[in-house]
Amino acid sequence: MTDSQTRDVAPAEGRLGVLLVGLGAVATTYIAGILNVRRGTGTPVGSLAELNTIRLGKRTDQRVPTIREFVPLAALDDLLWCAWDPIPDDAYESAKVAGVLDSPHLEPIADELAAIKPMPAVFDQAYVKRLEGTNVKSGSTKRHLAEQLREDIRRFKNENACDRLVMVWCASTEVFLKPGPAHASLEAFERAMDENDPTIAPSMLYAYAALQEGVPFANGAPNLTVDTDAIRELARQQGLPIAGKDFKTGQTMMKTVVSPMLKARMLGLAGWYSTNILGNRDGEVLDDPEAFKTKEESKLGVLEHILQPAMYPELYGNIYHKVRINYYPPRRDNKEGWDNIDIFGWLGYPMQIKIDFLCRDSILAAPLVHDLALFMDLAQRAGLTGIQEWLSFYFKSPMAAPGLPPEHDLFIQHTKLKNTLRWLMGEEQITHLGVEYYDYQ
Numbered sequence: 001m002t003d004s005q006t007r008d009v010a011p012a013e014g015r016l017g018v019l020l021v022g023l024g025a026v027a028t029t030y031i032a033g034i035l036n037v038r039r040g041t042g043t044p045v046g047s048l049a050e051l052n053t054i055r056l057g058k059r060t061d062q063r064v065p066t067i068r069e070f071v072p073l074a075a076l077d078d079l080l081w082c083a084w085d086p087i088p089d090d091a092y093e094s095a096k097v098a099g100v101l102d103s104p105h106l107e108p109i110a111d112e113l114a115a116i117k118p119m120p121a122v123f124d125q126a127y128v129k130r131l132e133g134t135n136v137k138s139g140s141t142k143r144h145l146a147e148q149l150r151e152d153i154r155r156f157k158n159e160n161a162c163d164r165l166v167m168v169w170c171a172s173t174e175v176f177l178k179p180g181p182a183h184a185s186l187e188a189f190e191r192a193m194d195e196n197d198p199t200i201a202p203s204m205l206y207a208y209a210a211l212q213e214g215v216p217f218a219n220g221a222p223n224l225t226v227d228t229d230a231i232r233e234l235a236r237q238q239g240l241p242i243a244g245k246d247f248k249t250g251q252t253m254m255k256t257v258v259s260p261m262l263k264a265r266m267l268g269l270a271g272w273y274s275t276n277i278l279g280n281r282d283g284e285v286l287d288d289p290e291a292f293k294t295k296e297e298s299k300l301g302v303l304e305h306i307l308q309p310a311m312y313p314e315l316y317g318n319i320y321h322k323v324r325i326n327y328y329p330p331r332r333d334n335k336e337g338w339d340n341i342d343i344f345g346w347l348g349y350p351m352q353i354k355i356d357f358l359c360r361d362s363i364l365a366a367p368l369v370h371d372l373a374l375f376m377d378l379a380q381r382a383g384l385t386g387i388q389e390w391l392s393f394y395f396k397s398p399m400a401a402p403g404l405p406p407e408h409d410l411f412i413q414h415t416k417l418k419n420t421l422r423w424l425m426g427e428e429q430i431t432h433l434g435v436e437y438y439d440y441q
């Protein structure tokens with residue numbers, strides 16, 4: 001049965017330009033992945049937009065289209081990309097340096113990748129200490145730098161006849177910044193750009209430029225970026241979606257699956273020690289304590305939000321939670337994440353869980369970039385303005401309305417995403433109540 005309140009969703013006609021900030025391991029793995037899928041030489045594993053189905057109506061109705069059949073999403077053939085990076089390598093060279101994909105997935109598309117050359121970035125080493133960039137814009141004020149980004153966006157759109165654009169931050173993690181006076185309102189933010197205020201990071205200039213140009217912005221790193229009053233105000237004013245922050249891919253994804261299980265069974269938690277070894281450029285950047293602090297904040301909040309220690313002090317009131325990331329070059333992009341989890345059961349008897357996740361960072365992140373690009377474009381066509389909480393599924397530190405606790409549980413996030421799609425298309429919500437299948441009096 002359908003609901004009469006179907007929202008107006010504009011069709012996904014024409015070309016969708018995906019503007020990527022950062023052309024490193026994640027961005028090139030994503031682009032190369034889509035190019036392979038288009039050629040029939042790869043499967044978009046990990047993408048809900050490409051592979052997942054969605055149940056509509058009752059379990060007995062047998063209405064289970066794919067998400068792509070159900071909601072209007074940009075076609076793979078309609079996607080094209082551009083990027084900014086302070087390192088001048090084109091997408092082919094950058095993919096080779098990242099070392100994520102093997103030759104059979106890179107050589108046949110080498111020309112297409114090589115054609116994606118990064119535009120000069122707005123980059124300042126004060127915000128990413130371990131990187132040195134040569135492909136960098138100059139400008140007397142941060143406002144001038146943002147204006148140059150706006151020109152880049154307009155030029156790319158015109159030269160490539162794009163109908164719509166989305167921007168996804170796939171660049172390095174910046175040093176830790178807290179919301180301050182410069183982020184309190186759009187007016188204060190614009191003044192701070194003119195005054196070269198140090199609390200305006202490069203990522204914020206990209207977000208500002210995107211929104212001013214009518215482009216939705218999703219943030220794949222833990223930087224503050226769009227998570228401020230000023231940028232929320234701009235998004236509202238422009239009627240645009242924003243989402244963030246920090247792709248939820250490896251260890252935190254496991255954490256948001258295992259901790260809801262503990263809570264669902266009312267099992268206690270004494271300690272959770274998480275450590276990683278990682279050898280890619282991201283690992284090198286995160287080796288700087290100030291960048292790690294931004295990541296750490298993003299990773300630590302998860303347990304507290306899920307387990308609610310204030311509500312269950314005897315189970316979760318005294319958790320020792322530690323997260324470490326160690327830069328270890330030999331592993332390159334193939335991260336190893338260990339979790340030691342000290343739990344307790346009936347009468348407080350202790351038990352342990354060990355997880356050793358030998359993952360591939362960018363292989364897990366690439367489908368998230370793709371889904372976010374498609375869903376942010378959908379959100380814009382559906383008139384969904386401001387924070388896209390329904391996309392929390394993709395983020396370690398999901399943005400939520402001010403004062404509202406974020407939702408971290410992966411499966412609640414998944415349900416929220418699908419129910420939002422049902423709501424958009426005027427279909428009934430799935431509550432899992434299921435009384436209709438039984439003859440209760």
Ligand SMILES: NC(=O)c1ccc[n+]([C@@H]2O[C@H](COP(=O)([O-])OP(=O)(O)OC[C@H]3O[C@@H](n4cnc5c(N)ncnc54)[C@H](O)[C@@H]3O)[C@@H](O)[C@H]2O)c1
Pocket residue numbers: 021022023024025026027084085086087098121122123124128131169170171172173202203220221222246247248249250280281282285361362364365
């Ligand atoms: N791979 C994952 O599983 C994962 C998960 C969560 C978050 N992330 C985040 O995604 C981001 C990308 O990860 P990656 O592995 O591709 O890293 P990477 O180091 O390979 O690529 C990042 C790129 O961003 C560029 N860059 C830095 N500052 C920039 C700026 N101001 N403007 C434009 N480009 C800039 C760098 O030069 C680099 O090429 C990182 O912030 C990382 O923390 C990744």
